[in-house]
Amino acid sequence: MVIVTGVAALAWLYLLLAHGGFWRTAWRLPAGGAPERWPAVVAVVPARDEADILPETLPTLLGQDYPGPFRVVLVDDASTDGTAEAALAVGTGRLDIVRSEGPPPGWAGKVAAMATGVGAASDGEYLLFTDADIAHPPDGVRKLVAAALADDRALVSQMALLRTETVWERLIVPAFVYFFSLLYPFGKVNDPRSRVGAAAGGCMLVRQEALAAAGGLAAIKDALIDDVAFGRLIKRGGHRTWLGLTTSITSRRPYPRLADLWTMVARSAYTQLRKSPLLLTGCVLGLLLIFVAPPLAVVVGPTDVRLLGLLGWVVMAGTYLPMLRFYRLPVWLAPALPVVAVLYTAMTVDSARRHWLGRGGAWKGRTAKTCQ
Structure with a gap:
């Protein structure tokens, strides 16, 4: 004993x-100044049966104050609850909806939906992968791009603030983030000398050129833990990555029960x-x-x-x-x-x-x- x-x-x-x-929570998005030219950004939102939550979250993306070209591609991933109709009801400005009939053989569902979105986002110099339950502040995309450009980061990812409203959420959720950082210390993820790579799937801004050079999403087509695989893919391609915490990007998905x-x-x-x-x-x-x-x-x-x-x-x-x-x-x-x-x-x-x-x-x- x-x-x-x-x-x-x-x-x-x-x-x-x-x-x-790993226990530090000071990993906040680095500040970046305004560039001479703001690159084009396309947000890709995989959505499967998300009709209930999109009216709450999609307006936060469509309402971005980003100074450069920006639009949203929502991938309706074989939904059966009227996800596309719910998205259209929010507003068509800046929004394109593409339909996916589900993953092809050998592909995980979410990664396949992400790839469908990439196919409709060829005009984006940067891609913002975000989940349907994530709400963004009005200046969120602008700050992400500024941080990426300031230090030549090919990938900038922020872990959205999860809900802690119920007893079980308060007990389980902080530990979930704690264990994640124990497995993938943010300091090591952000250190170019370290081999540790990861990302948070709710908010991943990536330079499309770097993603293509790393082999594209086909390189992680069967990944069920897609965000970690995505972060490793970009970092192992020799690119600088950054991962941190935030209180301004939030998940609206409830987990009321154990x-x-x-x-x-x-x-x-x-x-x-x-x-x-x-x-x-x-x-x-x-x-x-x-x-x-x-x-x-x-x-x-x-x-x-x-x-x-x-x-x-x-x-x-x-x-x-x-x-x-x-x-x-x-x-x-x-x-x-x-x-x-x-x-x-x-x-x-x-x-x-x-x-x-x-x-x-x-x-x-x-x-x-x-x-x-």
């Missing part, structure tokens, strides 16, 4: 001091582990070691073990505090992170179970199997 708890404490010290500052959040995580967790039983076992053991062993040692261990466990637990909670503050949530949730980690462990195991049952990657009536 001393060895296990000691390893956990050392792991937390490493994560605190040498893991790219079941909704559970499905969101379980949809792709096993894919993140490359659908490997060995990696799944290692992940579960690692989560239990890092997140559960320290508080367990404090509760049931002898004095020396309790001290080690307390050290690990305090560092763990301390690294979680910045994310709770970012989401303006009570700091007393920080010591409860082990409980959330146990939930995420269960979600990961369930993700593998769904895959083995042929229901992996389920999203709006499609599974990973039916998307192939």
Whole structure:
């Protein structure tokens, strides 16, 4: 027990001091001045059965104050709820709607819809990939382009602020972003010397020339975790990328029940582990070691073990505090992170179970199997 708890404490010290500052929330969009010429931007919005939410989010895109050429391509991805009609009801200015009949063999659904949008956006020097549930501030596109041009970044991505209105959202959502940054530290993503690449699918501005040079979306056609694959694709093409947090770009999609959040995580967790039983076992053991062993040692261990466990637990909670503050949530949730980690462990195991049952990657009536 001393060895296990000691390893956990050392792991937390490493994560605190040498893991790219993953716990920091200061990664905000770099400022950029006005260029001599504003490049043409086309926003691509994959939308499958999004009629309910588009009246709330689409006007924020159509109302951008971007000084250069700008338009929106909404891809109606074989919707059955009147998504296209809902979009047209918002307004036709700056808006083009293209229809997709679903992914061709070998393609994941969302990536195929994105590719359909790219095909209708040949006039865009930059492409803004954004989800149908994302609301943007009026100056959002202008600031993204200015940041991209200021430091020759081929990809600029911001993680939208997720909803934390219900009890389950407050418990699960900040931890979701925290675990994402633990896997893909923003500091490493933004460091050209690092091989770590990622992006946040709700807001990805990319130079179309760089995307084409990297092989286009066909290079990640079967990716279920498309934003991470997209970020890696651009970075491995030798381009500068940037990923950060924001409070001005928001997701309007509600997750009122634990079941909704559970499905969101379980949809792709096993894919993140490359659908490997060995990696799944290692992940579960690692989560239990890092997140559960320290508080367990404090509760049931002898004095020396309790001290080690307390050290690990305090560092763990301390690294979680910045994310709770970012989401303006009570700091007393920080010591409860082990409980959330146990939930995420269960979600990961369930993700593998769904895959083995042929229901992996389920999203709006499609599974990973039916998307192939």
